Structures are given as C-alpha cells and as structure tokens.
Amino acid sequence: MKKILNLMLSVSILAILSGCAEEDKNVIKIGAAGPMTGDQSKMGADLKNSVELAVAEWNAKGGVLGKKIALLSGDDAADPKQAVSLANKFINKGVVGVIGHWNSSCSIPASKYYHDAGVVMITPATTNPKLTRQKFKNVFRVCGTDDQQGRVAAAFVSRKLRPEKIAIIHDKSAYGQGLAEYFKKALSNKIEVVYYGGIVQRDADYKAVLTAIKNKRPDLYFFGGIYPEAGRLVRQAKEIGLTVPMITGDGVYDPTFINIAGSAAEGTFITFGRDPARIPTARTFLEKYRAKYGDPGPYSIYAYDATNILLTAIQRTRTTDGAQLAFYISKTPFRGALGTISFDTRGDVTRAPYVLWKVKDGKYVQIR
Amino acid sequence: MFTQQLINGLALGAVYALIALGYTMVYGILQLINFAHGEIYMLGAYVGIIVLGMLTAVGLPAYSLALTIFITLTISMLFSAAYGATVERVAYKPLRQASRLAPLISAVGMSIILQNIIMIMQGKQYRFLPPIIAFEGFSLFGAKVSPVEIFILSASILLMILLQLFITSTKMGKAMRATSQDRVMAGLVGININKVISVTFMIGSALAAVAGVMVTLYYGVVHFFMGYTIGLKAFTAAVLGGIGSIPGAMLGGFIIGLIENFGASYVSSVYKDAFAFLVLIITLILRPNGIFGQKAVDKV
Missing domain, CATH: 3.40.50.2300 (Response regulator)
Structure with missing residues (x-):
C-alpha cells in the first residue's frame, strides 16, 4: 500500500514539475478577476466575457508584440481574503496586468499586492474612492467613484x-x-x-x-x-x-x-453611467457582445475598454514592464467604446458622468 | 410599529418552528442532531421554486392560486420526505451502533454534500420567482398584513395541530413516543424501529419542505446556501424549547422569530443574526434543558 502511495506521489510531483517546464514563454498573460461564484457571480461573468471578447479580437489580429495573449480568469468570490490569494496567484503566474476586481472590498486589499509586484491593475467597476487614494501609480479605474x-x-x-x-x-x-x-x-x-x-x-x-x-x-x-x-x-x-x-x-x-x-x-431611482445605447462609439461593442454572450451587463463595456487600454499600452510601449505601462496609461488619453478616457494623477477618470435612471415598466430608463 | 413587528416576528417564527420540529423529532428518537436538516429545507425551497415556475409557465396561478400552492406543496413535501428518508438510510443507519459522535459528523458531511449537489446542479446564483401573490396587505391595528403572511401563519399552525394529533392519537405516533423513550425495549415489544425512524425523518423533512415553499413565496429568492443560517436558528429554537420536545420546538421557533425582529428594530439591525445565538448561549447557561425539556435520567 505504502509503495503505491509513494508511486502516486512521485507521479503527481512529476506532473507538477513538467507542467512548469511546459509553460509557454511566447504568450503575454493578463488576468481577469472578479466574483465568478456566489450571488454576485453574474458580475464576474460579465467582466470575464468582456475581457475575453477584447483578447479574442487582439489575438485575431496577431496578438501583441508578436505574441498571443493568454487570458487567466480567477475567482475572488467577492471575498477580500480570496481576492488577496488570487492576486498572489496571478503575480506568481507572471501576469502583465489585471482587469478587476469588481467589489471595492476586494480591489482595495488586492491592489497593494499588484502594486508591490509592479503589475498594472485596471478595475472596470470598483467605485470606492479609497482605491485610488493609496498613491499607487499602477492602479487605474475606468468607472466613476462613490x-x-x-x-x-x-x-x-x-x-x-x-x-x-x-x-x-x-x-x-x-x-x-x-x-x-x-x-x-x-x-x-x-x-x-x-x-x-x-x-x-x-x-x-x-x-x-x-x-x-x-x-x-x-x-x-x-x-x-x-x-x-x-x-x-x-x-x-x-x-x-x-x-x-x-x-x-x-x-x-x-x-x-x-x-x-x-x-x-x-x-426606484438609480445613479449609474450614461446609457451605452446612447453613446455612438459603443455600438460596435454592443453588437459584438450581444452576438456572443447575450445582453451586456452594467459594467461589461467598462471591462472591455479597460482590457483595450492595457493591451494598447503594451503595444505602444513595446514592453511588459509595469512601471512603463502605468506611466503610458496615465499620460495618454484612450479612445474606446465609452468615448475618450483619460486619467488624472490618482488614476481616476477625469470625467465621471453619473446620471439618474429610474425603473419604469420593468426597465431601466435614463431620466437625466 | 409594535404590532407590525409582532406580525413580522410571528411569520418568521412560524418558519423557524416548522424546521425546528424536524430537529427535535429526530433528536427525540435517535439523540442525533441532524445537521443536514437545513439542507432538506433548502431542497424543499428549490423544488418549490421549480414547480411554481413550471405552473406559472402554464398559467395556473391566474386560474387558481390555491391549486397552484397545493400542487407545489405536495410535490415538494413528497420529494423532500423521500430525500430525508434516503439521507437517514445512507448516512445514519449504518452508524446507529457507533459512538454518538460518528453520526453527528456524518450529518455535517451530508449537509456539505447536499449543498454542493444543489450548487452544481442549480448554479451558484440566486434563483428568483416573480411575486405571484399580491404583496399589498390589508391593515390590522395599524400594521400591514400580507396574504402570504396569513398563509404562512395559518398553514404552519394547522400543520402543528395535525402533527400533535398524529403523535398523540395514532398507532404510529404511539410507536414513535415509545421509541423515543427506549429504543431497545420498543423493539422488543414488536415495534418496527426502522420504520418508525424512517417515518420520523419523512415527517420532519416534509415540514421543512413546507417551510421552504413558504419562504419561496414570501421572499421570492432561493440560494444553495440558504439552509445554513436558518438551520442553525431553527436548531437554536429547538434547544430553547427543549430539544426532543415537540411543543417546545413550536414555542422556541416563535420566540426566536420575535426576538430577532424586536432586536433588529429596537436595538440594532446590524446584529440581527446575533440575537438568536445570544439566546442559545443564555439558554445553555441558565436552563440547559430548555423550556419544556426534561432533565435527562441516566438509564441504568
């Protein structure tokens, strides 16, 4: 019995080792982090779908810097502890940048690890102001703040x-x-x-x-x-x-x-960003997303733009160095599905257009 | 405000009481705390939401709401009863002669397995049911009572009366009482112990299923994790009333429901969950056998 166990153990160790050796050096890895399980899992799926869509478009055009882009998606279950362990996992796997997380309570603790490791983090949905008040040069958000x-x-x-x-x-x-x-x-x-x-x-x-x-x-x-x-x-x-x-x-x-x-x-009154259906530049994204995944979620378009910001920065700077990417992103306005996005010194968008919505006849309607 | 909180507390308490009955009945017969009971409740709620969804799709609620609820309750009760009895066969029966700790751990394991089965089969997100009963209630002493609350209260009280009648005046009920007094002796005088235990699990599970369907109608959402907290609270109710005592579980359920509501509204809504467990600690310190509990006599 013991022999069999030993054998199984050594086989599994071998499998792990060979897994490491096989790792492809010719890809650029980016991470998508959010609540993929739990009651907010739909938000995680929305985020992941958008990142996937953007990555697929880039790969169809030949990737970036002559390499294919590999998307790693991870689950933080809307739990701060899991968010931190996911951040460490991403860093160990050598991601260049991360799109996420979704919840403020996850993004804030995780951002410290990305900062220490020099990984660019762009959140499409975290709105708590504290995230960008930590003076982390590598942390950006494409949505507004609370x-x-x-x-x-x-x-x-x-x-x-x-x-x-x-x-x-x-x-x-x-x-x-x-x-x-x-x-x-x-x-x-x-x-x-x-x-x-x-x-x-x-x-x-x-x-x-x-x-x-x-x-x-x-x-x-x-x-x-x-x-x-x-x-x-x-x-x-x-x-x-x-x-x-x-x-x-x-x-x-x-x-x-x-x-x-x-x-x-x-x-019910709700504050939210402008209706993407009213933004002319968003039309192509909405069509593509609908064709592949059905109706986009509230933050799908933000995640899509965040991914494109990261990948564009890699292509333009011709590097995967976190500090250089962060510098480029902070200085260069980006034209995406949401219109022009530019960041202030904190990493927040300079223009955060919150408008009021109301639930009317079972639908969200932008009222002003 | 007081009347409203009283009604809220009673409706919530009725749900706790129905689930607590399952804990207390099983404990009475097997001295086992069936920690998988909260999951049976969750299962009942899931069956309820699926059946209600299907019936809504064919348009039955518009035709007859009472028939819709009746069909849903019946299917959910039957399904959960079968599940409860199966859980007993699989997880507890082989351990009946083992030390008391073994079935307890088996129960915890069963609870995790059931949760994960549902998570894999039904998904991790909330399942919801658009309201099929109007939620605008009518006024009663300055409080609003919704039709669902009336249904919950009347149905649970009816079930409790039926259960009491079953225990006190049927042959099976008599056999159950005998088994709870002394399992070995009851077996010697010709009672089919296995059947009694199965029936106990079935009844407890069917009651939990009723609670599950009620909650589905009441709150409109189900989730694979929903049985956990409510199971612990119902267990608290059973301990408060005196575990093993049927009237105790009913009373305990209502008391926990009321304490939670009054605590949340007059003290702090942030600590709502804490009140129930505070009661558990106080009960265990001051009156370990609960309100109706009898002091355990050592069998010589």
Missing part, C-alpha cells in the same frame, strides 16, 4: 425630489457603507436624516428594519448596496406598506433586481 456618485444622487434628491425626511441604509460593505456616507455628507442640510443604519448581507428578511424606517415616516430612503439585497428590500417594503421610493447606486443596476422585486421595483 463620492462623485453620492454627490450626484444627493444633488438630485436635494434639488428635484426635495423630501423633508430621508432614511439611509447600507449593507456594511466597503462599497455600500462608503456610498451611503458620501451621499449623507453631500445631502442638503434642509433634509432631515431620520434613520441611518446597516443591514445584514444575504439575510432573507429585512422587515424589522423596514418597519423601523416606516415608523419614522420618511419621504424617501437611500440604500447603499448590491442588487440581491435591494430586490428583497423594495419587495418587503411594499409588503409592510412602506410605499415611498428608494434611491440607490450603481450596484443595483442589474435586471436581476427587477426580476426579484417584480412590480415593487417600479419608481
């Missing part, structure tokens, strides 16, 4: 909706709580915040907190969080007779929200 988003939402509430009382809840995550704080800070002081508190993510029943909110009689409530919770919140709010509208952020912008909530989702 303080910008919070300000847009607060301005809309203060000027257009003009409630007397408002309740604010969040899901305690880096993203949700951050957004709620920025929103609260930017809110006109004429509006009274009658409730401010957190909820438990993945919990099924939010009626207790909703009842407490209803008791304070707000004219509106704000939620900082992601669509699975938002869907249950609006549905249960209607059940207990809390009929005032919800206003929330980009994390809720997904059809699943409407599917979970049914007609209870009607009238």
Whole structure:
C-alpha cells in the first residue's frame, strides 16, 4: 500500500514539475478577476466575457508584440481574503496586468499586492474612492467613484425630489457603507436624516428594519448596496406598506433586481453611467457582445475598454514592464467604446458622468 | 410599529418552528442532531421554486392560486420526505451502533454534500420567482398584513395541530413516543424501529419542505446556501424549547422569530443574526434543558 502511495506521489510531483517546464514563454498573460461564484457571480461573468471578447479580437489580429495573449480568469468570490490569494496567484503566474476586481472590498486589499509586484491593475467597476487614494501609480479605474456618485444622487434628491425626511441604509460593505456616507455628507442640510443604519448581507428578511424606517415616516430612503439585497428590500417594503421610493447606486443596476422585486421595483431611482445605447462609439461593442454572450451587463463595456487600454499600452510601449505601462496609461488619453478616457494623477477618470435612471415598466430608463 | 413587528416576528417564527420540529423529532428518537436538516429545507425551497415556475409557465396561478400552492406543496413535501428518508438510510443507519459522535459528523458531511449537489446542479446564483401573490396587505391595528403572511401563519399552525394529533392519537405516533423513550425495549415489544425512524425523518423533512415553499413565496429568492443560517436558528429554537420536545420546538421557533425582529428594530439591525445565538448561549447557561425539556435520567 505504502509503495503505491509513494508511486502516486512521485507521479503527481512529476506532473507538477513538467507542467512548469511546459509553460509557454511566447504568450503575454493578463488576468481577469472578479466574483465568478456566489450571488454576485453574474458580475464576474460579465467582466470575464468582456475581457475575453477584447483578447479574442487582439489575438485575431496577431496578438501583441508578436505574441498571443493568454487570458487567466480567477475567482475572488467577492471575498477580500480570496481576492488577496488570487492576486498572489496571478503575480506568481507572471501576469502583465489585471482587469478587476469588481467589489471595492476586494480591489482595495488586492491592489497593494499588484502594486508591490509592479503589475498594472485596471478595475472596470470598483467605485470606492479609497482605491485610488493609496498613491499607487499602477492602479487605474475606468468607472466613476462613490463620492462623485453620492454627490450626484444627493444633488438630485436635494434639488428635484426635495423630501423633508430621508432614511439611509447600507449593507456594511466597503462599497455600500462608503456610498451611503458620501451621499449623507453631500445631502442638503434642509433634509432631515431620520434613520441611518446597516443591514445584514444575504439575510432573507429585512422587515424589522423596514418597519423601523416606516415608523419614522420618511419621504424617501437611500440604500447603499448590491442588487440581491435591494430586490428583497423594495419587495418587503411594499409588503409592510412602506410605499415611498428608494434611491440607490450603481450596484443595483442589474435586471436581476427587477426580476426579484417584480412590480415593487417600479419608481426606484438609480445613479449609474450614461446609457451605452446612447453613446455612438459603443455600438460596435454592443453588437459584438450581444452576438456572443447575450445582453451586456452594467459594467461589461467598462471591462472591455479597460482590457483595450492595457493591451494598447503594451503595444505602444513595446514592453511588459509595469512601471512603463502605468506611466503610458496615465499620460495618454484612450479612445474606446465609452468615448475618450483619460486619467488624472490618482488614476481616476477625469470625467465621471453619473446620471439618474429610474425603473419604469420593468426597465431601466435614463431620466437625466 | 409594535404590532407590525409582532406580525413580522410571528411569520418568521412560524418558519423557524416548522424546521425546528424536524430537529427535535429526530433528536427525540435517535439523540442525533441532524445537521443536514437545513439542507432538506433548502431542497424543499428549490423544488418549490421549480414547480411554481413550471405552473406559472402554464398559467395556473391566474386560474387558481390555491391549486397552484397545493400542487407545489405536495410535490415538494413528497420529494423532500423521500430525500430525508434516503439521507437517514445512507448516512445514519449504518452508524446507529457507533459512538454518538460518528453520526453527528456524518450529518455535517451530508449537509456539505447536499449543498454542493444543489450548487452544481442549480448554479451558484440566486434563483428568483416573480411575486405571484399580491404583496399589498390589508391593515390590522395599524400594521400591514400580507396574504402570504396569513398563509404562512395559518398553514404552519394547522400543520402543528395535525402533527400533535398524529403523535398523540395514532398507532404510529404511539410507536414513535415509545421509541423515543427506549429504543431497545420498543423493539422488543414488536415495534418496527426502522420504520418508525424512517417515518420520523419523512415527517420532519416534509415540514421543512413546507417551510421552504413558504419562504419561496414570501421572499421570492432561493440560494444553495440558504439552509445554513436558518438551520442553525431553527436548531437554536429547538434547544430553547427543549430539544426532543415537540411543543417546545413550536414555542422556541416563535420566540426566536420575535426576538430577532424586536432586536433588529429596537436595538440594532446590524446584529440581527446575533440575537438568536445570544439566546442559545443564555439558554445553555441558565436552563440547559430548555423550556419544556426534561432533565435527562441516566438509564441504568
């Protein structure tokens, strides 16, 4: 028995060693990181699909620097710990750059490792401002930030909706709580915040907190969080007779929200980027994505542009050196599906166009 | 506000109570904490959402809502009962003579296996069901009561009464009580122990399936991981009521539901999950046998 075990062990070690030796030096590796499993797995899939699409286009044209591009996709399960171990795995495998992560609570810890290893990181969806306040020269984001988003939402509430009382809840995550704080800070002081508190993510029943909110009689409530919770919140709010509208952020912008909530989702306000269907340069991307994967997710187009930014930088600088790539990306405006993207000294986009959307007849409609 | 929280708590408590019954019945007969029970509930919810989805596709809910729910409940109960009995055959029966720790570990293993089977078969994302029952409730003492809540409360109370009648006045119920008092003696006087144990698992699983279908109708989403937390809370309810005691599990379920709701609304919604487990710790310190629990007598 022992002999057999020994044999099996040595065979497996051999297999591992030969695997290393076989590794192809003639590819350029880039990573796609996001929640590929768990309740936010759809977001991970959206991200991966877009990166895959961009990589396939480049490879069809002969790759970059005469080499094919190999895409490694990894799962952080929306968990900060797994995000860090995934970052280390990518670094050990020698990726040139990473597109991701999706969640703020994953991107922020992972960014430190990419920074130390000199790997370029471009996130298509992380909106927590802290990510780019760490003075990491290799970290970029192609979407907006929560303080910008919070300000847009607060301005809309203060000027257009003009409630007397408002309740604010969040899901305690880096993203949700951050957004709620920025929103609260930017809110006109004429509006009274009658409730401010957190909820438990993945919990099924939010009626207790909703009842407490209803008791304070707000004219509106704000939620900082992601669509699975938002869907249950609006549905249960209607059940207990809390009929005032919800206003929330980009994390809720997904059809699943409407599917979970049914007609209870009607009238919900959401801050999100401009409708890609209204951006002329986005048309080719949308057609290609639809043909291959079906309807694009909220951040698909951002992930696509992020990938192209990275690959263009490699081609133009003719290097895979992280510092040189980061320097090139920070200095050179990029013309992509979203229009022209240029970065400020932090690595944020110079123009973050958040607009307001509303759920109307089971669809998201851009209202201004 | 108080009335509303009372109603929310009772509806949630009814779900906990139904699941807690499965824990307590199995414990009563086998002195085993069936940690895979939360997964049976999850399975019931999945069967529920699939059947409801199919019935909605053929347009039955518009024709008769009651019939839709009845068909869904029946299929889900049958399926889960079969699953529960099979789990017992596969994971617990071979270990019946082993030390008490062995079946417990087997139960934990079964729980992980069931979760992963569903994860692989049904995917990792949320499955949702668009609301088929109107959610606008009617007012009662300043609170809103939705039709689903009425259904949950009345159906679970009806099931509890039926279960109590079954235990106290049928031959099978008598056999179950005898088995829980002394398994060996019950076998000696001619009771088919294996059958009693199978029936116990079936009933417990069917009740969990009802809870699963109710939650599907109530919240509209299912997830392969949903049985974990709720299973622990129902277990807490069973311990609070006195594990092994059927009225105890019912009462315990309602108490946990109410404590959670009042705690979340008057103290802090962030620590909602903590309240149930705080109750577990306090119970174990102050009254280890629970409310209706009997002090264990050492069998000589």
